[in-house]
Amino acid sequence: MSAEEIRAAALALFSERTFPVIGMRDIGDAVGLLPGSLYAHISSKEELLADIVTEGITNYLVEFRPFLESRDPAPDRMRGAVKAHVKVLAKTLEQTRVAFHQWRFLGDGAREKVIDLRKQYEDVFLQIYRDGVAEGTFRKARSERIAVLAVIGMLTSASEWYSPEGRLGADEFGEALAEAAVDGLVSTS
Amino acid sequence: MSAEEIRAAALALFSERTFPVIGMRDIGDAVGLLPGSLYAHISSKEELLADIVTEGITNYLVEFRPFLESRDPAPDRMRGAVKAHVKVLAKTLEQTRVAFHQWRFLGDGAREKVIDLRKQYEDVFLQIYRDGVAEGTFRKARSERIAVLAVIGMLTSASEWYSPEGRLGADEFGEALAEAAVDGLVSTS
DNA sequence: CCTACCGATCGGTAGG
């Protein structure tokens, strides 16, 4: 038994039924240990969550880097970042569900670190959006904040309805979402 | 004391800290009753949640009706529905947070009723989208489902970042979101 | 609406 295996079991359980309703007894059952024995490998229930969330968000930041640094036109970079998001989502669906929706259950210290990571995540989209407005490729929206959070809301909500068994593969799913975010619904013909 | 006052107190607490971590003792403290005394007015903790969620979603369905029945061009109807959503959101922010994010904590029976209401909510946007494609005003997306859920994801996520103290009033906020959903980010000039 | 309490479950620990 390793801390890694325990984290994996906790991840699956948190994703399915949320942190507060999962007990150490559930996690113990999943790995074949008694609840008290878990503490030979991990230090607390909250630390399990903190590790899962931190890694879960960092997975996204890593994939965004090229699109943040690129000098391509902003709409291409925005589509690229959206597709990168979906790529990570497809690879880490359960962890994403925990990372983006359950960080609120962390205590004060760990929660602040996560809020910092989330800000880095949001700043990727904000930066690309601003570059597009400066270039003239993006509309100057009534509110920059709302324009960016709307796109991010689309992406984070996708973790609730993306399914690996869906008709579209991850790539096509990413294209469809990128289109929705960047081009909207209206016909341009 | 009335069941209504207890529901209002529970609503505030659930919204702030989520259903499973709120105890009947917290609700009792909020209304000045001992936990056991609550059961003279309500029948269970879960019924509190079920009532809050059901009413919270129904508030939206009521406001959507005109835009579902209208024969205006679909982009106008879609913008109207988005603005109607924001109007209800501004009026029932806390209840919306509970209704759209915490229905999963309901037991099987109540959860199924809520899933039916959510489906009605989604069908409003699906219907307007389809009408727009038939009219030629909306692009035929790679996936109808994704196009619609992307818009809905924007809206439901807004309950996490809408603030009544924000720079924009509810009306302007609605316009900004309608623009993001219908027109996307790209400059059309 | 209070008093008094129920059995169950919680995260976590001591000692081996």
Add this chain to the structure above:
DNA sequence: CCTACCGATCGGTAGG
């Protein structure tokens, strides 16, 4: 990694 257990808290009830 188990045995055995800690104090705290949970939703809910009986009886008045």
